[in-house]
Amino acid sequence: MSFKDYIREKKNYLIAMAGGVLLSSLILYLLLPQSGMSFAILIGSLFAVCFALPLVREYYAKRDFYQKLLSVFNELDQKNLIAEMVSPPGFLEGDILSEVLYGCNKAMLEKIRTYKQLQEEYREYIELWVHEIKTPIASSRLIAQNNESEAMKSLIEEVSKIEGLIDQVLYYSRSNNVEKDYLIREVSLERLCYDVLRKNALLFIQNKVSVVLDGLIDYTVYTDNKWLEFILGQIFTNAVKYADKPDARIELESSREPNCIVLTIRDNGTGIKDNELARIFDKGFTGTNGRANERSTGMGLYICRKLCDKLGLSLEAQSVWGQGTTLRLVFPINSMTMIR
Helix, strand or coil, rough: CCCCHHHHCHHHHHHHHHHHHHHHHHHHHHHHHCCCHHHHHHHHHHHHHHHHHHHCCCCCCCCHHHHHHHHHHHHCCCCHHHHHHHCCCCCCCHHHHHHHHHHHHHHHHHHHHHHHHHHHHHHHHHHHHHHHHHHHHHHHHHHCCCCCCHHHHHHHHHHHHCCCCCCCCHHHHHHHHHCCCCCCEEEEHHHHHHHHHHHHHHHHHHCEEEEEEEEEECEEEECCHCCCCCCCCHHHHHHCCCCCCCCCCHHHHEEECEEEEEEEEEEECCCCHHHHHCCCCCCCHHHHHHCCCCCCCCHHHHHHHHHHHHHHEEEEEEECCEEEEEEEEEEEEECCCCCC
C-alpha cells in the first residue's frame, strides 16, 4: 500500500478538509480586518495539521497491517489459514476484514472436514468391497484348478488379471494413508524378488517370458515388505504386458551405489517413445503402447511412484523405443541400513 494510493483513496476527504480550512480562514479574515490575514493563516495551519496527523497515523497503521497480510499470505502453503496468522490490526476496517477472513477460514475447514469424512467412508467401502470380492474369486480359481482343461487354464489366467486389478484398486485407495498401514523392517531384496516372481510364475510361463537373475545380489534394505511386493508385481506385469518378442525376457540386477542400493529391472519389450517417457508416471497416462493394448489403465506406474514417494524410495525409468525399458528402484542408505 503506497502513500500515493492512500491519498487517492482519501481524495474526497482531503478536498472537503481543504475547503473547510480555506472557508474558515476567509471568514476570520473578513471578521478581523486589522490582523485577519496572519490570524487566518495561523488558524488555517492549525486546522490543517490537526486534520493531517490522524491521516498520517492511519496510513502507517494500514500500511503495516496490509504489508504483513500480503507477506504472510504469499508465504503460506495453506492460504485458507491466513486469518490464524495475522494479529488484529486495531482499526475498524482491518478488524472487519480479520473477522471476515476468520469466518471464511472456519467455513472452509468445516467443508474440508466434511469431504475428508466422505472420502474416508468411500475408502472404507472400497476396502470392504475388495475383501468381499476376493472370496468368490478364490473360489473360482479353486474350481478351475480342480477341473483341469484348456478352458480352465484360460479362466485361471483371466482370474489372475482380475486379482491384479483388484489389488490395484486396494492399494490405490490406501496410497494416501500409507503411514497407517506400513511396517519398516529388514528385507532381503533377493528373497523378496524370488517371492514376487514365484507368485507371478504363471504369468511369465503363459506369455513365454524368461527371467534372468544373474546380476541379482542379496542386499538387505529397509522398507515395507507388503507394499514393495505390490510395486514389483506391477512392474513385472507391465514388462510382461509389452513383451511382444519371441525371445522376451526380464533381467533383474541389484547393485550398491553411493548412498543407495539400486534394483534394476530391464526388459527387451516395445520400449517407450522419448516424448512419452516423462509422462509414464502420470495418473491415467497410457501412451502409444497403452492405446494399442486395451487392457492398459495408466494407473499401475502412477500408483507405484506414489507408493515409492510415501516409502522414501525413488523410481526412475529409461527406455529406447523398440529395444526395451529399464526401471531403477532406489533404496537410500542411512545410518540404520546394513548390507549382507
